[in-house]
Amino acid sequence: MYYSMPSRRKKQRPEKLPLKVKLTPDADFSFIEVAQEIYPFLILFPNLAMPDELTGNVTEGERGAKVKTLWIRAASFRDGIMPHLEKLARHLGVAYIEPQAHFIAPPFFRLLARIAHAFAVAEMGVGAFQPFLLPIILREETTNSVQFIGGVQDTEPAGEGLHELALLPHQGPSKDVVAVRIRLLALLETPTYFIAVGQRAR
Structure with a gap:
């Protein structure tokens, strides 16, 4: 959404997304709604070993769509993640922002x-x-x-x-x-x- 990439359901994209924040330094985490244009998102990709069909090896144990480690980048920020989060925290009037992501x-x-x-x-x-x-x-x-x-x-x-x-x-x-x-x-x-x-x- 940040890069306005093509989508079959562009009109169905949410205008706001829930962001995990601390409203004050001593507060518990809570969620507030933030416009998707400035939402700090993470990009996740799985780190995988070469497939058995190409190596001739036989992987032991779990052979399904399971992931041990993830490649994670804060790719939504043209000016870098920390400057973006600092500016966004000031803009929203919150003490702390914790970007989140889920991988299935x-x-x-x-x-x-x-x-x-x-x-x-x-x-x-x-x-x-x-x-x-x-x-x-x-x-x-x-x-x-x-x-x-x-x-x-x-x-x-x-x-x-x-x-x-x-x-x-x-x-x-x-x-x-x-x-x-x-x-x-x-x-x-x-x-x-x-x-x-x-x-x-x-």
Whole structure:
């Protein structure tokens, strides 16, 4: 909302959002309504290991859409988070502001799956590969996500564009796996994801 990015439901965006604050230094936290144009939001992305399909490894334990650590940035502030919060606290007449964010893993994993599958089909054509991701996309079945969805742990340099999307053929131990590289909001040094979308048709 801060960047006026495209949305299918732009008219349904709330005009105000609840902000966690302390009204005085000794007060308990409470919530006040703040205009969305100045709301201090956080951006969260999961840090993921490479998918098993591309490494040949077998991840032990939890294999579903679970996240151990998150990449977190206060990306809504053109003048930096602390100056923004200080100005906003003075503007609102409060003592302290605590920005909050929530991350729900399964919808994000399904988003990556949809982007990767659609891009691979657009680039290679229908029938060019046997798809891996249809259970995740069509049935929201994310219990085996680590097989196909992952990323790199190291932070790559910021990209020049807003998003990055590339087809990476001949991946995986068999060299027949079609993979897609996805980096959303790349100019903010966000994590990079690699998605195994399918087995190349013979």
